[in-house]
Amino acid sequence: MIFIDNEGGTDPKLNLALEEYALRNFDASTDYLLFYINAPSIIIGRNQNTIEEINQEYIDKNGIKVVRRISGGGAVYHDLGNLNFSFITNHDGKSISNFKKFTEPVIRVLNELGVTAELKGRNDILVDEKKISGTAQFSTGKRMISHGTLLFNTDMSEVGKALHVKMSKIQSKGHKSVRSRVANISEFLKEPITMDHFKKQLLTGLYEAKEDFEIHKLTEAEWKAVHELKETKYDLWDWNFGNSPKFNIQRNKRFPIGEIDLRIFVEKGHISDFKIYGDFFGRQPIADLEKRLIGVPYDKNEITNKLCQITISDYFGKLENSEFIDLVYGND
Known part of the structure; x- marks a missing residue:
């Protein structure tokens, strides 16, 4: 495994561009690990409707950046107290949605630090039933990203102010507020440590399981390409917000x-x-499914016939065609 050095950059647009560039251009026979910390920002899931996820007035007033990532899942708040990790690997078709595989080494290191963490639900790492990390995945060809947040010392008061949290999500979790469900890792440490110390301990712990660990420093040409990707994608309103x-x-x-x-x-x-939003994870681009239904009569039989040749679970995860068709046509 090779550790990618992002040189301490905290620009969320540049960090996400680096992550995608590494996925698509670095040696496909090698596993990579990337750490990055973002300045205050909201990171939107690939399939989400940005406008409905954020508190626009608050983020404008406070200079919070809004950036869409290439993976699915929900919107998350980042600041300098949040450490992001990203594993860039090959996959055999079974690794997609296998969050346990990629969170196990992180959970192991957390436990070594005295933080009793475990994976629960779809993709969350919890300590004492409080969420300290959420993870997401994206695949292209034979390569994939499995990345996640680690709430080390995040300003929790900002989460509720910057994000619009839908009642359906709160109710499904069985809690009255997001604040009661999340916590910082620092709260569970026996002795206080700095973010830099935590980052080094996590990296050392992950290194111990990989004998061939190396550090990759980007060349001038690689940084130039990362900046070009940022400017042509992650800086653009069309990517981060898009037309509703x-x-x-x-x-x-x-x-x-x-x-x-x-x-x-x-x-x-x-x-x-036809537009599909949500915090689901799927293997295939949701835009392909959207296009398939354009021009189709709004009739259940017509919709069923149009979708009979595809597998809906490729787009959403474990979901039956009939469940999706019932949602499209209005049956509960």
Whole structure:
């Protein structure tokens, strides 16, 4: 495994560009590990409707950046008290949605530090039933990213102010507020340590399991390419916010795999615009599924026939075609 040195940069747009560049361009026969810490920002899941996830007035007033990542899942708040880790590896088709595989080494190191952590739910690491980490994944070809947050000393008061938390998510978790569900790792340490010390201990712990551990410092040419990706993608409003579609039908439901929020525009009985939002994880681009339904009559049999040749779980995780069709057409 090779550790990628991001040289301490805290620009979330540059860090996410570095992560994607490494995924698509670094040696495909090698595993990589990347750490990065972002300045105050909201990181939006690939399939989410940004405007509905953020408190626009608050983030504008406080200079909080909003950046969309390439992986699915929900929106998260980052600041200098949050350490992000990213494993960039090959996958055999079974690694996607296998969060246990990639969180185990992190959990092991946390336990060695005296923090009794465990993986629970879809993709969360908890200590004493409080969330200290959330993870997400993205795959392309034979390569994949498994990345996550580690709330070390985050300003929790900012989370609720910067994000709009949907009631469906709160109710599904069985809690009255997000603040009561999250905690900082620093709260569970016997002795206080700095973020830099925590980062070094985590890296050392992960290094102990990999004899061939190396450090990669980006070349000037590689940094230039990362900056170009940032400028042509992560700096753009179209990527981070995107155009919200016209719709006259909205269908929303929370499944075990996450929330699916549909915006459908029907004209003269046919679907003329179709957009899917949510915090789910899937292997295939959701845009492919959206395009498939454009022009289809808004009729359950027609929709069923159009989708019979595809596997819905490729787009959402463990979800049946019939469940998705019922959501599209309005059956609960």
